[in-house]
Amino acid sequence: MTALILDGKKLVKEREVALTASVAELVKNNPVPILATILVGSDPASGTYVQMKGNACRRIGMDSIKVEMSEETTTEQLLAKINELNANPDVHGILLQHPVPSQIDERLCFDAIAIEKDVDGVTTKGFGLMAMGEEAYGSATPAGIMHLLAHYNIDLNGKHAVVVGRSPILGKPMAAMLLNANCTVTICHSRTQNLADHIKQADILVGAVGRPEFIKAEWIKDGAVVVDAGYHPGGLGDIDKTGLEGRVSALTPVPGGVGPMTINALISQTLEAAQKASS
Ligand code: NAP
8 A cells, every 4th residue: 555645735736726816806995905924022933824824814815914012022022913913804814822921821813813713723712612513714734634534535534533632722622623623632741541552543633732742653553544734843743653654545745745735724714804894
């Protein structure tokens, strides 16, 4: 068996052509959609991610406003900025780059984002709606993964999905989305016992651990669909891919798999927010 490569980079190119056409249609009678990005502090990786998100907006004809706040920013200052952007009718989506410095109550700040501008899918309300199968913007990384799986016609119905990681922005919403897509879902985390035994059961495996090559290739069963959300220096993911290409059914590359899809989900949801605001 040779694994089908779930090529996020290639899919993003296709999706951006369609998004560019949709933006061009919208701006005939409406203002250019704007994504506001908020970066608190000076973490270089976060700075790069914010830059990439702004660039992706511009590639499809949208705009972005970059808000930069100091490392010493307080929760109150960040809340005030979010409320200002909530009230700004020119802004259609708000992205608060995670993580924020530790003195800030990140959950409170995420939840201050107006639901109609929560295009990164980070609010508790948005999560709840999505988990209930109601209309909401999904958390961008799992939403991007779902687009990737759908594009490559990966059959999820009745399959056993194992998600390793339970963070609010990745593991938990991923599990909810897979459940909504009729998978039987196991969620693993740092307290899970016999992790390898759970992973061996996976028809669909999502690695979202945040530790380079933590999930070992020998734990993964033949024929599985392997999605690696991790990205670490040196181009490593959360999953060790040794020998997998010859025995699993599908595989996301790192880089070029989940990463580009995350940004694409964010910008497509921003466009959707602008379309809704105009109707
Ligand atoms: P996170 O908030 O640090 O969460 C990591 C999760 O892994 C936690 O739920 C943790 O469990 C679990 N975990 C840690 N050690 C474990 C162990 N020994 N066994 C089993 N589970 C363990 O990370 P995140 O934000 O979800 O990100 C996860 C990965 O995705 C990272 O590699 C990150 O770089 C990547 N990521 C990629 C994108 C993208 O666009 N490609 C976006 C976001 C994140 P506990 O809950 O018990 O602590």
